[in-house]
Amino acid sequence: MNENDTTDHGTSTSLVPASDAGTERLPASLIRGVDQFENPGLPAHVHRAADDDPAAAKRAERQVATMFGLSMLATLVFLVSYFAIPDEATFFFPGIGIAKTQNVVLGLSLGFAIFLIGIGAVHWAKTLMSDEEIVEERHEQASTTEQRAKAVAVVNEGVASTQLNRRPLLKYSLGGALGLFALPLGLQVAGSLGPTNVEELKHTIWDPKDNGGKPIRLMRDPEMTPIRFDEVTSGSVFHVMPETLQKYIDEGKHVLEAKAKAAVILIRLDPDLIKVQKAKDWGVDGVVAYSKICTHVGCAVGLYEQQTHHLLCPCHQSTFDLTEDCAVIFGPAKRPLPQLKITVDDAGYLVAPAGFAEPVGPSFWERAR
């Protein structure tokens, strides 16, 4: 019991307020001189027009009532317009353009119905309600020393009654149970949020295995028609999806998941402009195909600058140079866009024989493993 007494004493002394018994402890850096101006005190209250002049007060009353009245009128306009204005009606709003009549009229009438109540209430408060300031005293936020001592005593009494200090077995077993009970809940959420097949991140449906080992035709996105080599004129750009996507579209399942990694951009350059031999070899006479998924955070690299042969990602402006095998020449991306090796099949259509040689899209921890 003696031990308990000392700990109790310890807690109560540490709870003494910093500014004990109302004496302010000034910070050391503060300069406080006797040579200071005195607070001149609250200025005298100045009357407003409506405080003394009944005519002004009456005027203010009418102004407030007018605003409330106009608010009612606006409400009425809303109620009528809701039924009167057809859904498809449009009109020309000067300075804005063609606008949906219903939205504008309903919005303006609702807006004014609400706004005028507010303006009326504030005007009322400012002109007619008393504007004499009143003073309320503040009291130090902290409790007094006695109040704290009392609180500590009450808490200690309660704690003593639980016998936690004398019965460590209870203390530790309770701590253990409380510490562990959240685990099942946490496990349930974390364990069931999603399948974690992260190896999938490295796979695209350009893999010939998905096509029975046969090369995969390049298809126009979104028409899903195959692209003949001779249709790719110099400087033209095609947004491309693999032939294998059709199966997903037909089944109506996981289309977006497949597209999210399979999107490809196909461009025809002058072959002499391509400075990297591999890039030339993986293309056909200057026709090259690259993953359209940015290696930064995965937006579609959709902007092609024909004059400079740059591909630009509109999200964070990573810029890839087509003549340099899509190396990053500016912006926050680090890695080049992966190239898709293409050839021409017997029927003259562009095909991808091997899929991507590396994972496409944004970086992730295990990407290079």
Next chain:
Amino acid sequence: MSTINETRPADALRAGDRQADERASATKPLGGIAGWMDDRLGGAKGVSFLAKKVFPDHWSFMLGEIAMYSMIVCLLTGAFLTFWFVPSASQVVYDGSYVPLQGVTMSDAYRSTLGISFDIRGGLLIRQIHHWAALIFVVSVFVHMARVFFTGAFRKPREINWVFGTILSLLACIEGFAGYSLPDDLLSGTGIRAMNGFIQSAPVIGSYLSYFIFGGAFPGEAIIPRLYSAHVLLIPAILVGLFTAHILLVFLHKHTQFPGPGRTNKNVVGYPLLPVYIAKAGGFFFIVFGVIALISAVVTINPIWAYGPYDPSPITAGSQPDWYMGFADGALRLLPGFLEFETFGFTWSMNIFPGSLILLPLMWTIIGVYPFVESWVTGDKREHHLLDRPRNAPTRTAIGIAGISMYVVLFLAAGNDLMAIKLHLSINDITQTLRVLFFVAPPVAFWITKRICLSLQRADRQKVLHGRETGTIWRHADGRFEEIHAPLTPDERWALVQHESHEPLELTAGKDANGVDSPIAGKERLRAKFSNFYFRDRVAPATPSELEAAHHEHEDHAAAPDGGHEAIEPAGAGQERETIKADKQHG
């Protein structure tokens, strides 16, 4: 035995009623309902206290009110939207009334948002009010936060409320992002795509985190319903809970006030809740709601029908998030690609991770701990209920502006593409410049702000000591000119001289008698350095004796024909330092 009992025994059962009647008559003007309620709740005790609660008046105190009211507008319109919005990513074919998209495959979320915009009468208005209110909510939270920071309203005893506010502002941004992503249009879908990239950039756990959050491979069908439950249930519950605590603490602490005649640290001067604040603040709710509705009537926001449904392949130029996520997007545009590297085949996406997953928590932590840092530096453990004028806390003001300048650089970076197009500049030049500015702007902004604050303080001193310039030039009989300065009234002067002034702490003894470093010396040395940083350049408020001296000076100069000009010059640096010493002796 009363007479009542004899005539009608049953009446005795109601004998006690008269007492209740008497009590009810005490509340006569409020009618029987108030009495009925008080019988059950005893609310009358609190009513008189609440009705007379005083709130000080200042335009900047409305900023927090705007935040509160636009949040309420969001809650209200958001509840409406849930009646029609379908939080599902299952693919359907659109057959609604918007012709250009008929026959297009899209998610149910996008279809139902189109439905709200075109087929639900007034639905577009509610959607636009919701979105505008959300934007205004986040803006007003930030501006309110700036007001609290620059006036020092976060000081003891309000540090806890500052931390609550900090969490609220972060939640406001996350709540906004979640809501913005729900319609599953091309723009917001691209935002989620980028978010997936951000998550994947986390070292070690990134890929797993992405699969957890999306419930499988991106985009999957889980993210829309999950964002929906976060947006309409989880985050609003925390927001409303914290917001209630925020307001209760304002009640408990009583509102801060700006210094002025009659206003002290021990009182609060203003208008009572009933009727003035009920009318003003209540009326202001209608003004905020009304203005948001008016904007929503005429200014289109987020026309999702123009973007089309989300598809990972197409994209629009100028893709940007809503404004409050702009700074984070800007950070991602500024981080150079070479920061990514590999060790043992593992990828460290340091070109993404710091901007995507570190920036927000870091920034909000710095904001949250600032009050504790400042109070450690000043050693000030007193309660503060009088606000600082920003100029009177030059270093704090300069720190705030430096932080804002950093934020602005990141924010501008989020528009580097649009700036390049509209201003016909190279996007590379803009990005490079902003990269440099990110490091250069804060110190420059700090220095400029501090100098401006000190100049304003000097101007205040001069005004107190030499009066206000009247613009009237007098020509004396002997030919010299003099501008007439009118002395300030005590009320005018008080605002300029009431503030406290700190001087830097000096380390008195770092070693004990035997020359051994005292155990706390290192910490104290650091504190002295910070104190020096905060208070080195100080301008003390004018004192009565200085004013007295200035009066004498004026009289002397008036007597001396050639000295009239000097009399209205500000006190020189040397002179000022002498005054400070004089002050110290008094202190």
